[in-house]
Amino acid sequence: MNKEMLSSEAGRKSLANFLSAIVMLIVIILFDNVGIGLAIAIFSNFIFSIFLDNAYSKK
Numbered sequence: 001m002n003k004e005m006l007s008s009e010a011g012r013k014s015l016a017n018f019l020s021a022i023v024m025l026i027v028i029i030l031f032d033n034v035g036i037g038l039a040i041a042i043f044s045n046f047i048f049s050i051f052l053d054n055a056y057s058k059k
Helices: 003-007 009-031 034-056
Strands: none
Touching (some): 003 009, 009 034
């Protein structure tokens, strides 16, 4: 992972989507429920986006 990717908004958004997809797969495997997996993925995408924007945005 390089700094150029995290400094752009598109890079942070794609990383947040990737991390939330991993979380969704783990939840679907653990709980065997797609609805819970999708709900947690949407919530985690929101959380990851906020965290990455705060951590890597240029101020």
